[in-house]
Amino acid sequence: MRPNIVLFGDSITEESFSDGGWGANLAHHFSRTVDVVLRGYSGYNTRWALRILDKALGGAEDDPPAAVTVFFGANDASLPDRSGGFQHVPVLEYGHNLNAMCSSIKKRWPKTVVILITPPPIDEDGRVKNPYGEDTSGLPERTNESAGVYAKACISVAKESGLPVIDIWSKMQQIPGWEKNLLRDGLHLTASGNRVLFEEVVETLRKEGLSLETLPTDQPLFSEIDLVDPLDAFKN
Amino acid sequence: MRPNIVLFGDSITEESFSDGGWGANLAHHFSRTVDVVLRGYSGYNTRWALRILDKALGGAEDDPPAAVTVFFGANDASLPDRSGGFQHVPVLEYGHNLNAMCSSIKKRWPKTVVILITPPPIDEDGRVKNPYGEDTSGLPERTNESAGVYAKACISVAKESGLPVIDIWSKMQQIPGWEKNLLRDGLHLTASGNRVLFEEVVETLRKEGLSLETLPTDQPLFSEIDLVDPLDAFKN
Numbered sequence: 485m486r487p488n489i490v491l492f493g494d495s496i497t498e499e500s501f502s503d504g505g506w507g508a509n510l511a512h513h514f515s516r517t518v519d520v521v522l523r524g525y526s527g528y529n530t531r532w533a534l535r536i537l538d539k540a541l542g543g544a545e546d547d548p549p550a551a552v553t554v555f556f557g558a559n560d561a562s563l564p565d566r567s568g569g570f571q572h573v574p575v576l577e578y579g580h581n582l583n584a585m586c587s588s589i590k591k592r593w594p595k596t597v598v599i600l601i602t603p604p605p606i607d608e609d610g611r612v613k614n615p616y617g618e619d620t621s622g623l624p625e626r627t628n629e630s631a632g633v634y635a636k637a638c639i640s641v642a643k644e645s646g647l648p649v650i651d652i653w654s655k656m657q658q659i660p661g662w663e664k665n666l667l668r669d670g671l672h673l674t675a676s677g678n679r680v681l682f683e684e685v686v687e688t689l690r691k692e693g694l695s696l697e698t699l700p701t702d703q704p705l706f707s708e709i710d711l712v713d714p715l716d717a718f719k720n
Numbered sequence: 721m722r723p724n725i726v727l728f729g730d731s732i733t734e735e736s737f738s739d740g741g742w743g744a745n746l747a748h749h750f751s752r753t754v755d756v757v758l759r760g761y762s763g764y765n766t767r768w769a770l771r772i773l774d775k776a777l778g779g780a781e782d783d784p785p786a787a788v789t790v791f792f793g794a795n796d797a798s799l800p801d802r803s804g805g806f807q808h809v810p811v812l813e814y815g816h817n818l819n820a821m822c823s824s825i826k827k828r829w830p831k832t833v834v835i836l837i838t839p840p841p842i843d844e845d846g847r848v849k850n851p852y853g854e855d856t857s858g859l860p861e862r863t864n865e866s867a868g869v870y871a872k873a874c875i876s877v878a879k880e881s882g883l884p885v886i887d888i889w890s891k892m893q894q895i896p897g898w899e900k901n902l903l904r905d906g907l908h909l910t911a912s913g914n915r916v917l918f919e920e921v922v923e924t925l926r927k928e929g930l931s932l933e934t935l936p937t938d939q940p941l942f943s944e945i946d947l948v949d950p951l952d953a954f955k956n
Contacts, residue, residue, distance in 0.1 A: 485778050501737075501748040503911075508744035512737040515758055522751055527942030535954040536939045542721050570947045675739075703772045706763030711806045718771040 485547075486702055489514070489689070490521045492533070492540060493555030496604065496672060498524025504675030506682040513686060517699040518550065529559040529573045530581030537585050548593030550694055553685065554585055557603035557634040558671060561626060567616040568625035579637045586645055597692040599685070600642045600649040602635035604677070605656050607663035610670020626671065648692060650684045721783075722938055725750070725925070726757045728769070728776060729791030732840065732908060734760025740911030742918040749922060753935040754786065765795040765809045766817035773821050784829035786930055789921065790821055793839035793870040794907060797862060803852040804861035815873045822881055833928040835921070836878045836885040838871035840913070841892050843899035846906020862907065884928060886920045 491497045491507050500507030501522060511520040523540045525533065533540075533556055541552065560578040562568030573581070586598050611624035619625065635653035642649035656662045656677065663670075666677035673681065689695060704717040727733045727743050736743030737758060747756040759776045761769065769776075769792055777788065796814045798804030809817070822834050847860035855861065871889035878885035892898045892913065899906075902913035909917065925931065940953040 498751050499748070501744050501751060503744075504739055505744070505748070508737050508739075508741070508747065511744065511747070511758060512735070512741070515734050515737060515760065519757060521755060522747060523938075524751065525939055525942075527945070532945070532950065532954060535951070540939065570950060702759075703761055703776065706761075709763070709768070714768065714806060715771070718768060 487550035490549045490552045492523045495526035498526045506678040509682040551597040555601035561630045561634040566625040567619035582641045602638040602653045606631045607670040614669035723786035726785045726788045728759045731762035734762045742914040745918040787833040791837035797866045797870040802861040803855035818877045838874040838889045842867045843906035850905035
């Protein structure tokens with residue numbers, strides 16, 4: 485049986501198997517070694533995610549995933565007095581929820597690698613041009629400053645718990661033109677944005693011992709099959 | 721737990737999570753309903769696939785996949801006297817192997833939908849321009865005629881066993897410019913080719929009762945969550 489890597493998160497996870505998506509890229513990268521399991525829930529904040537965690541991760545107690553990415557915060561950081569207000573979760577509760585989710589996973593499966601991912605940066609201009617529902621206020625329902633506060637809270641939870649974290653909020657803003665090149669609508673990722681996140685996830689997994697070099701390959705590779713006696717490769 | 725759809729096949733399955741791939745498209749389409757499990761083995765013919773079937777499908781006896789796609793033949797149809805000769809499997813044995821794999825799956829899991837997929841057509845010009853290994857013969861190691869013989873054998877196995885079959889060999893050749901538009905190197909699929917196959921698989925699954933309309937959604941959709949009392953959606 486191949487190990488699983490579970491992607492648990494909001495819409496940026498749910499849509500990660502669309503063209504050029506970071507989830508599909510991961511599944512392709514690990515095509516003979518790992519099953520990438522999609523558990524993205526569009527619109528969810530950590531308050532709701534905490535309530536579905538056990539059902540979402542599922543699985544047997546004796547069959548832990550090799551890794552779980554926990555990628556929430558974009559919705560928690562919605563401003564409380566704007567059109568996404570009902571998704572807002574105060575940053576203190578966000579930290580507690582994240583911590584509760586990570587603790588729950590590590591308690592159940594101590595050897596599972598839990599990777600936190602901060603919310604991405606926000607291009608406010610992109611949000612105004614792609615307003616939520618029937619919002620005609622001309623104001624973004626999320627700001628980059630608010631997303632940054634949640635990113636810092638996410639990093640704090642990771643440091644306190646000794647977990648690896650991908651600070652995609654900072655990482656993306658180091659790339660010139662990130663606002664339009666990496667974000668499709670000010671929030672969700674373009675193919676280039678997905679590529680940045682994919683590479684960060686692969687590198688983080690590698691540092692945690694999960695890579696093509698360390699994971700066993702499922703069944704003999706074509707290059708290992710003998711031209712003269714092909715069936716020899718399948719004797720075991 | 722979500723139902724699984726297992727994609728069992730050769731390189732056209734193994735690379736199905738690359739950009740625009742039919743596997744990634746399926747996972748995206750069923751992002752809240754089904755887990756799409758990748759079991760593609762590059763270079764494999766049915767003789768080798770038969771030997772790894774049980775390990776590849778894995779899983780517990782009491783947890784059958786909802787569906788399995790069985791997509792082999794492109795390698796079996798390699799001409800015996802050319803550079804891909806060691807992958808060649810005579811068409812009679814190909815039919816027997818396909819039948820043995822499908823019977824084995826249906827015996828183990830009678831309710832699992834088994835979908836056969838014929839080998840795709842071959843653009844011989846594309847194969848000559850992308851020769852196998854160090855082949856300098858100027859001759860393609862596969863021909864469209866040979867692939868067609870295997871496609872017909874695949875359809876026969878499906879009819880005899882009462883299984884659904886996707887005749888992608890015929891389907892693709894009905895599309896003008898299929899040689900270059902649908903095939904990348906005369907054999908593997910372009911994004912457009914992947915799209916054609918993806919749509920055929922979705923339609924076949926739908927006819928077998930597996931669609932977004934019939935499969936339960938994992939956790940409440942964002943649109944089902946009440947703005948005033950969001951947690952109400954998570955009470956059960």
